Each structure stands twice: as C-alpha cells, then as structure tokens.
Amino acid sequence: MSLDLKNLGYEVEGEKYLTDVNLKLEPGSFNVLLGRTLAGKTSLMRLIAGLDRPTAGSIYMDGIDVTNIAVQKRNISMVYQQFINYPNLTVRENIASPLIIAKTKASEITRRVNETAAILQIEPFLDRYPLELSGGQQQRTSMARALVKDASIILFDEPLVNLDYKLREELRSELRDLFKERNAIAVYATTEPNEAMALGGVTTLLHEGRVIQTGLSTKVYRNPINIEAAKLFSEPAINLIPGRLSQNEVTFDDSVHFPLDDDLSKIPPGNYVFGVLPSHIGLVPNHDDDLEITMRMQLAEISGSETYMHVVNDHFNLVLQLSGVISYHIGDSIKVYLPTHKLFVFDQAGNTIQTPSQRIRGN
Template identity: 65%
Template structure:
C-alpha cells in the first residue's frame, strides 16, 4: 500500500501553490512536512486528500490513478490547527460521528469509541461537550474522531500549534506511539525543526511550493542538500559564513585564517559557504584544529539551562547554543571555536559539497 505523487503541480492564476512534487508515502510510515508558513504544506495535503485538483501530474494510490477523485470516496482523515468538533454533540458522539455515517452497528461503534478515547486518554470526558473541555482535550477529541475510523491516509495540519508546549510534548510522544502500530500513511505538517526531529520517520522539506529534500529524518538532518535545506532544518538556523579556501589556508576574513587540515583537504581552492550548527560552537577549543573566530557579543539569551549567544564580527554574525549560563556584556570581545569536523561546506551555488566527518560514538 502506498501513495505516490507524480510531478504534481497546482498553479492557479500564476501562483505556484505546489510545483512539480514527486514523492512516495508507504503504508505504516510517519511523514513530516517541514516548511515555513506558506511553504505549501497545506496545499500539498489538500492535493493528497483530493480536496483540490492538481493542475498537472498524477496521484497514484496502490497503483490506481486517483487524481481528482473526491475525498468522500477515499478513506481519509484530516486534523486541522483549529480544534474542529461539533459543539452540540457530546465527546462520545463527536468521536462516533464518522462511524455513524458509515452505518456501523452500534455495538462496534461503542467498542471503537471507547478504545480510541482510552488511547487518547479522554475516556472520562466522553459525556461532556466540547466547549466544556480545555484546548488540549478538544484537540484530543478531534484526533480521536480522525483516528476512530481506520483511515488509510491521516493528514495532520499543524495540529498542536494552538496548544501549550508541554501538552505538545506529550501529544507528540503519544502520536508517535499510536502510529507505530498502524498500517496507515500519516502525514504531519509543522513549521518547527525540533518537532520534525522529535516525531522521526521521514522528513520532507518544502519551500515556496517545492520539495527541497525528502528522506529519513536523520539523513536529511545530517546531509542537507543545500543551504536552504540546512537553514530550514535547524533551530536556531544553521550559521552560514562566506569564506575561501586556498592551497594552504581556510579563511573567513582577514582576522580568521587557518591552515588547511586533512578534514577539508578534498576542497578545491575557491569560495564557499561554511555552515555550522549553533550547538557545535564552543567558548573553549575541544581540539587543536578548532577554528578560533574572534567576535563581539551582540546579545545573550539565557533559557535557564542553555544560553543562546548572538555574536558578530565585521563580516558575519552567528548564533551559538551553549549549555549552561554564560553572561557577557553586549560588545564584549571573545573568541568562539568551530570544530572543523562539524563544518558543512556549500559551494557558491549553495549546494552541499562537504559533510562533516562522521563523529565517532562514545559510550557503550
């Protein structure tokens, strides 16, 4: 069982909602669509659901062309950002509604409603009405309704965005567990890199209606094909610094020059973009060949356990993510250290040309 998008486009009045998307989703897979607002996440889901018709391309489900087939004829569930429930129906009836529509016997409905409600931990609330529930409970109800009918395709459009971050943390973990045992295709849209990492599965990066990269989450995270992919899949965004490589030296500007080491020996002399994740920058060198970069502190944001320090030099700025509390005055001159084996390198067309060497695992 699989759903394949073949060169799917939706271009209306010269606006590219989706341009030339080719993707395959397997049964039993969890797929995250990651992109900024208006990247095309909702548009892509609406095409997959059959709510919108593509202007080009085909939608293949289990080998059958279902392009243009209406959503009613396919077994699809969709969960939206806003909690959509029937206000005049109890939680029980809200969850039961798709089954009643399918004319399922009431004993079977009862069994399924209770089972799904238990799964989402809203069993004690079945007699209540949606407006008597908290936001998290309302969204669980909407999710239960979407999950009760064993849909073959379940689409989540930023379902947790209106919830507390603690609730999100919990629901996210539940969702992941729920879908481990299911044979449906789950698609989940989010703007947050950290959510994509926490959910796992497959990640598809979308930007301006186009697929930037798609693959197993850690592959996409560890090997972003270009600077855009790297920026989209990193929070805070990956730092990018323009620099150059000569036969002997790597330099960002006149203040930051280093002898070329083995790690970057495969780079031809020329101009590059060097990428470094904020969490890989340190205040002390960890290795002899770490790049020392003199900078000034622009701002320290302290989250309690971590410090996000914004630093700048004459030619570039960077964000660092440091464990612990590090307080510096704005303008303080410091050095930060970039481990050379954590550097991503992109060419001037912003395509990945060098991936950090695989770090050796420590531990058991």
C-alpha cells in the same frame, strides 16, 4: 495503501503554490512535511485529501489514479491546527460521528470509540462537551475522531501549534507510538525542525512549493543536499560564513585563518560557504581543532533552559545555542570556539560539498 504523487502542481489565478512534486509514501510510514509558512504544506495536504484538485500531475493510491475522485470517496482523515469539534455534541458523539455516517454497527462504534479514547487518554471526558475541555483535550478529541475511522491516510496540519510546549511534547510522543502499530500512512506538517526530528520517520523538505529533499529524518538532518535544506533543518538557522580554501588553509571572510585537515584538503581550492550549527559552537574549547574567534556580544535570548547568543565581529556574525542561562553585556568582547571538523561546506551555488557526517572524525 501506498500513496504516489507524480509531478503535482497547484496554481490559483497565476500564483503557483506547488511545482513538480514527486513523492512515494509507503504503508505504515510516518512522514513529516517540514517547511516555512507558505512553503506549500497545507496546499499539498488539501490535494491529497481531495479538497482541492491539482492543476498538474496525478495522485495514485495503491496504483489507482484518484486525482479526480471526490473527497468523500477517499479513505482519508485530517486534523487541523484549530480544535475543530462539534460544540453541540459530547466527546463520545464527536469521536463516533464518522462511524455513524458510515453506518457502522452500534456495538462496533462503542468498541472503537472506547478504544481510541483510551489510547488518547480522554476516557474520563467522553460525556463532556468540547467547551468544557482544555485545549489539549479538545485537540485529542479531534485526533480521536480522525483515528477512529481507521483511515488509510491521516493528515496532520500542524495540529499541535496552538498548544503549550509541555503538552506538545506529550502528544508528539503519543502520536509516534500510536502509529508504530498501524498500517496507515501518516503525513504531519510542521515548521519546526525539532518537531520533525522528534517524530522521526521520513522527512520531506518543502521550499517555495518545491520538494528539495526527502529521506529518513536523521539522514536529511546530517546530510542536507544544499544550503536551503540545511537552513530548513536547523533552529536557530545554521551559521553561514563566506570563505576561501587554498592549498594550505581556510580563510573566513579574509579575517580568520586555520590549516586544512585531511578532509578539507580533498576539496579543490576556491571560494565556498562554510556552515556550522549554533549548537556546535561553544564558549570553551572541547576539541584540539577548535578555532578560537574573538567576537562582540550583540544579543542574548533566553529560551527555557537555553541561551541563544548573537555575536558579531567586523566581518561576520554567529549565533550560539548554549545550555543554561548565560549573561553577558552588549558590546562585551568574548571568545567563541568553533570545531572545524563539524563544518559544512557548500559551493557558490549552494550545493553541499561536504558535511560533518562525511568526515573522518564524523559528528
């Protein structure tokens, strides 16, 4: 089944949640909706599911207009952030519930419940009740109930957000593998760029209720259409530095200068915004064109096996994403190295002029 969203809009009491959303999702595709909280991800999923009706536009499934078709008549499943299970039913009964409602044969119910439980590794818990399970097992049960009915479209509304990091990684991998052998459309909402990249497939960037870019996840990451897309697909957010490009050099905020390379020389002189990902800046030079900048230590955040280092000077600030636990004192003077061949270039309106993947040296 294909899913085609045409000029969708959704408004409640004058407040716009979605505006002019156009998307075409193919059978067997894994689609990620990436956006900040309140970007419109859940609103869009509820329209697809039929839980709410759009105030503009249409929804087509296999070319048929289903905009006003009731939720019960759409072959769609949905998994939520919360572990939504029937507390008075066993895991087996929870998983079987949509099949029982559909009056599926008992033998077929048994087969499909056992098969789905095996895929999600909850076979040993089939006769337990939800409250006897861990958070991860409860969410696997919710997923199993969504998957068992062989829905044409399965919606995942940040389903792993309440789980610990290790379990999230494990379930992400299982979901990705699970849909390789299905012809259903999967739509997965997340606020996390790393999750979008890990899931792969097609990523759609949502910002303030509008689609700003859609495409293969790696392509959107490497070639954001504008500054907002670059910020959405970067965690920590991409560093942005105002600067000027002249015939001979680039100047960052009238303080740091470096000569043009062959790629930057193709851009007309003028004022631009230059971007560099936190993971691309280091404490030691790695390339001939690395730009040395003296900064002051402002803050170091330890996150697992990484350090997010915030540094400033009198003109701009940067965030570095470094491997390992790195310790500096606040106020320390440090040298950072920025690879100029990995710069993004945006015009004053925020549109992308050049990305690292478009440059001779690539990424």
